[in-house]
Amino acid sequence: MLSTRTLVYGALAATFVVALAGLSVFARWDVAHRPETHDGWQRIAWPFPRDGWNEGQAWRGHDMELYVRPKLGFCGNCDTGVVEDSEVDRVTDIDLVDPLFVPLEGQHIQIADLVGRMRLYRLRSRGDSQLAAGIAVSYNCDLVVALIVGKIANAEQRQIARKFLEADPVQFWVNRQLGEK
Amino acid sequence: MKPLALLIVGLPLLAASGAFAQQQKIGDPPEASNMRLVGWNDLQGRSAYQPTIHHQGDRWIAYIGHHGGTDAIPDPINPMTGKAEPNGTSIVDVTYPANPKYLRHIPGQEGKYEGGGAQMVRVCDGSTLPKGDRNAVYMLRTFGSEAHEIWNVADPANPRLVTRIAGLKDTHKSWWECDTGIAYLVSGAPDWRVRRMTQIYDLSDPAHPRKIRDFGLPGQQPGATGTVPMELHGPISTGPQGNRVYFGYGTDKEGMVQIVDRDKLLKGPAAPTDANLRYPEVGRLPMSAWNGAHTTFPMLQMPIAEFAHDKDGSKRDIVMIVDEAIQNECREARQMVWFADVSIESRPMMISSWTVPEASGNFCQRGGRFGSHSSNESMAPVYYKKMAFIAFFNAGVRALDIRDPYHPTEVGYFIPAITDKTDKRCVREAGQDRCKTAIQTNNVETDERGYIYIVDRANTGLHILELTGSARTAAGLN
Structure with a gap:
């Protein structure tokens, strides 16, 4: 015992x-x-209601929020890719942030090895002083769209967000969605 | 091995072999039920979109629009000229359906897939158009993304260009009323905010097109701000008698049917303002964001047997809506067929849906697209309001008995055999293309004789079919 x-x-x-x-x-x-964090960005929940596309990734950091997701098969012209600013209006999720958005100037953009257009928007429903940047780049017939909202009035801020779009946490995920290209 | 172990090992193997067994191989026969192959033409191995069958004198002529070429063969050789030609329009004499005779290929816009070709085609007799040349037969076609063209095909082997409406950034699935000449051209006007909207023309005199107006959803017009509504896929008009145009928006996403008063559309104020674009609309039916409205086929005043003794609503206005599958191997929500009761136009309602059961052919594993794309659009009495034919990509064409649109029933199908010209379809996996070859029945049309014409997006050509057995009986053809 x-x-x-x-x-x-x-x-x-x-x-x-x-x-x-x-x-x-x-x-x-x-x-x-x-919360997943990288370089001052913290992953947050996808903030938009469910729609026809799969949910994307949302990140907050540097006084900005960044939303990114692929839209497979949505490119208007699989050969030319995104070449018109009006296509950025149509395909990005800018209307989810502000359905009354006012388009401003656009420019060519390259995110990693994908090219397309970036366009600035004035957010009328947020008092006209806030801006957003919509990005649409393509891989064949597939699009990757992103939206940057917050303190983006100067180009240096936007550059921070753009660099993060090219960083591993976002790129690994985007490439998986695109079948690893 | 014990029975349970055999079951555990055997079931997955059986399932896998079933999927493999149904993968199409060259030399396999077509799969069919109550439908029979009558004739075939390879269409020079060109990817096909819209077929239109026209009774021309004592002949029956098929006009078939093509997508652009493929990466492997951008410009297929036309054996009749010996030259490489960008995909355009095939003209085939189908007077004798068992022996279709290829007459002519009219080249289209240089470019691959939807970036080139001449996808859409409609045909009207000059004797029917109010101001047409009585001896002419006019073919309206798209020219890639750039233009709409009208050709005189009175001699279908020697077509002549009549006129061209150019300067566009896209085109697609147009509609032409032969008795009035009014054409609803799916275009991309350069200053509009969408790739595809409607340009309405009076083409009653095809040599002198007269623009009536541009049309789209409020928010799509030049100068608008805010949300851009989903772009148009195509309209179908019921002409002056029905006084309605049914516009389908979206392809595989954010679909919507817009019901428009034709008279207000044509005679209302033309300036593209929010108010003017809203003016002719009488109803809308928004769909799930997972589905689009590729084809919106109206069948007005359908008698419903079940409601025959009801005081109200024994006849219903029905619109058949067909979504378009976009992604290969089921990598999206199912695209299928929907029936809407639009009798009360301000409150349209979905009443039924139909899809090919996936498990009936393991279609998600066969390769290419599985899901619906389009329906026949002929309103000839032989099938109108009785039978509908649905192009279902790798599930071929499906024949539906739609006399009770609340309960559509499949009565037949035909999945053509693949050939050495059938193009592969790929998906990306782990950075590599994984490809399979399968039939991709893209579009379907019928003629007044009851023949069914299906064309293949994967370059397998034109198959001419007829109903047999109980399907033929259901259609009243026996």
């Missing part, structure tokens, strides 16, 4: 093992649920 001391030590050891296991499970849960 086991002594009382042995039983107490055994119980303590068992408790210690269970506590360690619990801690390990919690640590894994914590890591899995901790």
Whole structure:
């Protein structure tokens, strides 16, 4: 028969093992649920209601929010890609941010190896002072669209967001959606 | 091995072999039920879109629009000229359907896939058009993304260009009323905010087109701001008698049917303002964002047997809506067929839907697109309001008994065999293309005799079919 001391030590050891296991499970849960962060950007939930396209990635950082998602098969011309600013109006999610948006100037843009157009918008429903930038680049017949909202009045800020679009966390995900091109 | 182990090992193998067994191979026979192949033409191995069958004197002529060429063969050789020609329009004499005779290829715009070719075609007799040359037969076609053209095809082997409406950034699935000459041209007017909208022309005198107006959804017009509504796919008009035009917006996403008063559309103020664009609209039916409206085929005043003794609503105005599948191997929501009751135009309502059961042929594994694309658009009495034929890509053409549109029923199908000209279809996996070859029945049309014409997007040509068995009986052809 086991002594009382042995039983107490055994119980303590068992408790210690269970506590360690619990801690390990919690640590894994914590890591899995901790917001993903990269270079000052923190991953946030996709903020828009469900539509015909799959949800994208949303990030917040540097006083901006960035929304990006592929739209497979949505490119108007698979040969030329996105060459018109009006196509950026149509295909980006700018209307989800502000259905009353006012288009401003556009320019050619390259994100990693994809090319297309970027266009600025004035957000009328947010008092006309806020801007957004819509980006549409293509790979064959597939589009990748992005939207930058927040403090984007100067080009340097927009450049930060653009660099993040080219960074690994976004690019790995986008490439997977495109069948790794 | 124990029975349970055999089951565990065997079932997946059986399922996999079933999928493999149904993959099409050259030499395999067509798959059919209550439909029979009567004749075939390879259309010079060109990817095909719209077929239009026209009774011309004592002949029956098929005019077939083509997409642009492929990466592998951008400009197929025309054996009649010996030259490489960009895909355009095929003209085929189908007077004897068992022996279709290729008459002429009219080249289209240089370019691949939807970036070239001459996809759309409609035909009207000069004797029917109010101001046409009585001896002429006019073919209206698109010229790639650049223009609409009218050709005189009275001698279908020697067509002559009559006129051209150019300066566009896109074109697509137009409609032409032969008795009035009014044409609803799906165009991309350069200053509009969408790739495809409607340009309405009076083509009653094809040599002198007269523009009536531009039309689209409010927000699509030049100078508008804010959300850009989904672009047009194509309209179908019921002419002055029905006084309605049914516009289908979206292709595989954000579909919508717009019901428009034709008279107000043609005679209302033409300036493209929000108010003027809204003026002729009498109703809208928004669809799920997962589905588009490729074809909106009206069947007005359909008698519904089940409602025959009801005081109200024994006849219903029905619109059959066909979505277009875009992605290969089911990489999108199912695109299918919907029936809408539009009798109360301000409150249209979906009443039924229909799709090919995927498991009936393991179609998601066969390769290429699976899902609907288009229906026949002929309103000839032989099938109108009785039977509909749906092009379903790798599931071929499907014959539906639609006499009760609340419960559409399949009565036959035909999946053509592939040939050495059938083009492969690929998906990206782990950075590599994985390709399969399968029939891609893209469009279908019928003639007044009851023949069914299907054409293939993957270059397999034109198949002329007829109904057999119980499907033929259901259509009243026996």
